[in-house]
Amino acid sequence: MGNRVRKGFRKARRYMAPTIYDVAKKASVSIATVSKVINNTGRISEPTRVKVLEAMKQLDYRPSVVASALTRKKTDTLGLLVPDISNPFFSEIARNIEDRAHERGLSVIICSTDYNEEKEKKYIDLLKRKQVDGFIISSGFKNLDLLKSLMDQNIPVVMLALDNPSINVNVISVDDHRGGYQATAHLLAQGHENIAYIGEDVRSSNIRIFGYREAHEDYGVPIDEENIVKIPSTMDDSREMTKKLLGRPNPPTAVFAANDLLAIGVIQGAREKGLNVPEDLSVVGFDDTILATITVPMLTTVAQPITAMGNKIVDVLIEEIGGKKKVKERNLFTPSLIIRGTTGRPHNLPKPKAN
Template sequence: MKATIYDVAREAGVSIATVSQVINGKGKISEERRNEIFGIMARLDYRPSVIAAALTGKKTYTLGLLVPDISNPFFAEMARAVEDQAHHAGYSVVICSTHNEDERIERYLMLLQQKSIDGLIIGTGMDNNDLLTPLVSKDIPIVSIARETRSPHTLPVLVNDYAGGRLAARHLLEQGHTRIAVIAESLKVSSSRERIRGVREALHEAGLELPDAFVSAGGHDLLSEGKRQALALLQPAERPTALFCCNDLLAIGALQAAKELILRVPEELSIVGFDNTILASVTDPPLTTIAQPIEEMGKLAVDLLISELGKAAKKRTHERTVIEPELVVRSSTAAPQ
């Protein structure tokens, strides 16, 4: 038999009103007591009716998260950080993998609205920001994470991508590299554009240029794309001596290309990634990369979203939260030989 709120109240030795307050995040109840009641709910497999809550205009304690590809370690780690922080606050998260395709995004947004989500976190590229209009019209708060959108209705939580590109380029310049190429995910994605801009300006300050032929982008399968693009860049006689890859998966693909071309890393080719996912420390050689504080960004995004719940759109904060990246030096970079 399915557990009811009365079963939870009886087990916890409290009134059903107290259980309701715990579910809705109200009342002067200690954190320890709340956790105890949540534990009883989990043990009894009691689930408050989301549909009933939605029909009465109450919060459903459900958030949506759009990511390009959950198999990408960066977005997998981000989703875990978002889900952990949301769970701590009493929320569930519906995770949707979009491949940066507006058709999928539209379909998932319709699904999330049917589930009456309380708020949305966007970590995916999006061409058509009008897709967000139905959520905005319902005063559903929207946070973008690790991506800038052109919509004025999203609250961004970002790493400083431009500074990350500069860090990568300056590290390679300090190693003595002058022929530096860039492999990006997509020029449609703001983070890629900003990272390339950072590289370009760091090179310009050093009296060097980033030729268009040394910038490569495109494709969804990042591992194979990193390899394919690296193979193309490394074929000419005047090949680059260093590659900056706009995420770690592209960099791992570039490592595979170097191995296929029998180029030693870092002796004959230096490679820098971006993200500092768990994969960066287990590659051969371990990957020098630009670290994004993934866990911190996930927590900040959830906290910001929850703080905006219940506010009218015109009363919400519109400040950008920008976090500085860090260079993590491992064994994939060295002076050119």
């Protein structure tokens, strides 16, 4: 009878879930080292961290979220608030943030606020009840008092493309001024002197206008202030605004749109007016999302380094959560102009002669 019981125990043990001890043994490290890797604490070399994570993967080891939360008061969960998940920029960077968080052993709860302050408060309250370890709050967030309250409660926060000098917080953004300059200077260099700007009334879009203005100054081209228009961030609004612009007595020959979604609306509006892109109207977008490569012709746009930005957001927030970051930082990434098929010289200008 005793032998049968011992065999039963051995058989049961064979099917038990792996433990932290099993991970330590397989990775040839201490239990403390495994714990540090799981909890993102202490100083662990990258080779050791990779070795532990690989052992966890091979053993299919899953740390207990409940136990972890009880002992560390953490849930290994981040909250991400975006204004519109249907905008390809936000969906693409949200996916990148989620992938990076997964690599670091965390999960992400994504909420789309639709530029609505009531939804902002609702989701902030929801995520606080779920005891997320930190927040990622992106461009378009309107309730600055709510944001300041998170800071007053010492809740780790990183802002994406949203920088307010009155709030001391970590910021990850792209150089919008430089990107606006690159887009406009490209059109001016092509010979366009009547360039419209279509954007949202948000901080990042307004900073791109500064670049638009500076490029005009450098090229000595005056700006028609009626060419600068602000609309909601929808393709339909962009399409309708484009048709209004093109219906003017002196319509623009080019449009710089504040994001790729609006740029697609510009192309649609031009076609509905019977115009061809770029023969009759040149178009430049911003972001370089998947939309830029599926249009015909493909979209000239200003690329944001989405992968690098998403990785940095997660890494900075994890440092903040772990108490390792003593000084807030503002990371400004450099954009790059991607020239494709939606820009060319105005139809009334001759093509430059070949040398």
